[in-house]
Amino acid sequence: MSDLAIYGGEPVRTKSFPTWPVYGEMEEKLLLEVLHSGKWGGIGRNKLPIFEEKFAALHDAVHAVTCVNGTMGITIALQAAGVKPGDEVIMPPYTFIATATSALMFGAIPVFADVEPDTLALDPAAVEHAITPRTKAIVTVHIGGAPSNMTKLKDIAQKRGLRLIEDAAQAVGARWDGKGVGALGDLGTFSFQSSKNINAGEGGMILTNDKGLADKAWSLSNVGRIREGAWYQHEHIGWNLRMTEFQAAVLLGQMSRVEEQLERRERSGNLLTELFREVKEITTMRRDPGITRHAYHLYMFKLAPELADRIDKNDVIERLVAEGIPVSSGYNSLNRNNAVLQEIEKWTGERREFHCPVSERASEKEVLWLHQNVLLADEEDMYDIVKAVKKVVQSFKVT
DSSP: OOOOGGGTSOOSOOSOOOOSOOOOHHHHHHHHHHHHHTOOSTTOOSHHHHHHHHHHHHTTOSEEEEESOHHHHHHHHHHHTTOOTTOEEEEOSSSOTHHHHHHHTTTOEEEEOOBOTTTOSBOHHHHHHHOOTTEEEEEEEOGGGOOOOHHHHHHHHHHHTOEEEEEOTTOTTOEETTEETTSSSSEEEEEOOTTSSSOSSSOEEEEESOHHHHHHHHHHHBTTBOTTSOTTOBOSOOOBOOOOHHHHHHHHHHHTTHHHHHHHHHHHHHHHHHHHTTOTTEEEOOOOTTEEEOOOSEEEEEEOHHHHTTSOHHHHHHHHHHTTOOOBOOOOOGGGOHHHHHHHHHHHSSOOOOOOHHHHHIIIIIEEEEETTGGGSOHHHHHHHHHHHHHHHHHTTOO
């Protein structure tokens, strides 16, 4: 038997990885400014417009609309884009459940198209096969911070007259073909939930280059008001989905570190990929040449097929955690989620099935995650990760 820590041996690593969130005097200063201003939200917008402007500039976008969270950001984007109850929205199954529930919240129907096996991003070929006369939009997910193939997806959307929405919750600062994500499609949405690469505990953002879509999104999240109208002038049906000045203050502080953290995560991610080439029991995600900056909210890697078919990946996770490496299992494939399927049945009157074998296999047997705070560690820590992974996967050869 090997000397794995799980069996009482010395772990590869006892040192902690960086904690999250990272914050400092900047957040404290900005929060106190909001507190003492007495303008915490509603019409008292001081920090919010500054944050919207800075965030839009980071992503090469013209318009930015803050909102209460990333889930509602997608809901607002879908409705601003003209998606109505009963319309179908194509999306990947390998994503957080909110991608689906944001549509189901108002009766739009998720249609799951499988992901690419070597990126886990929405497969453009699968999208083409999933289009029906009821399809109105595509929601692509920049999974782990890696932009989807926006060139192919935009071509499909334009050719078929569909709206293209980017779920960029994990992709703050990512770039495709030299341009920031979020306004490459019709609209893009971001999350500032507590695990995200910049966070305020909760919060969301919608980006677009289309003024009409921006105005619709603003109205939907501001109780149906219009930008130039009076406070009690409600021209549309909308909801109170506004972000607060306190959240904007925290996010402005977070933005002060975003470039340095992006560079550090990308260095760490690139190094891990290079080092994992020495571990034949592991496969890494393919980086599309169109990705000119990866946000690395996650570093995802896979057990090689022979190993994945022979063992339970949860056993790998247990042993890696014992070695001091905080890996996790990742998402469950949403096309297998009973709550989602039941909600689709409620709206459509039929039990639908979606064939997504790549997503299912990745979820159930192959994919492991390292979270973004791990990638903020030093270079030597990346060597520890690979050493531990190599030790663990090779331990399964021991009988």
